[in-house]
Amino acid sequence: MSWTDERVELLKKMWSEGQSASQIAKELGGVTRNAVIGKVHRLGLSNRAGAAPAPAAAPAAAAAAPVKEAKPVKEPRPEPEIAEPVAPAAAAEPEPEPAIPAAEERPAAAPVSRTGKTIVPAGQPLPPQPSANEISPEALAKVSEVEKKAKKLTLMELTERTCKWPVGDPATPDFWFCGLPVQQGKPYCEAHVGVAFQPMSSRRDRRR
């Protein structure tokens, strides 16, 4: 692959949006994150922050790079009141893919006050949290177990290979994501995949 104008533009866009080199590389395809980083440097748009204007040393790099930043700082949440963490009727679609929150996206603003308290916004994308519905007791038991040894990651710590299963009330400090290694291709660890993706077979309810 080569750096066509389009690709370079996408690169610039994503980079200024705060996307990581690896994410950009994936998006572009045909290039590694190294290639992306290399290109970024050659383009002279290294520093992404509008801050830290190189204090006392090496203002060197990117001297000829205007880099117009338009920090897309998104409002954490205009609406402070969140109704209730009601147990969302278990997402039991024949075609799985319970589209979790937008955990993938780079949170523009860290929902963490420097007082240590983690203030999770918990916008509208309320996750699965299946109610003890028609899920095998085994699977549920498994989940309980797993939650004990979960990594308890914060939103920002999630990656593509960490279980994105949410635990607790998003409105409290006791909210976290499982964080255990995900199952190949899935967004959750084995245990949580078990309750997140129900085989249609078990969904057949009392004949129609």
Next chain:
DNA sequence: CCCTGATTCGC
């Protein structure tokens, strides 16, 4: 271990 960006240097 997973990830991040930064630099170097042969091509």
Next chain:
DNA sequence: GCGAATCAGG
């Protein structure tokens, strides 16, 4: 100019 290898860090 390009990007793998490497470095330095979280």
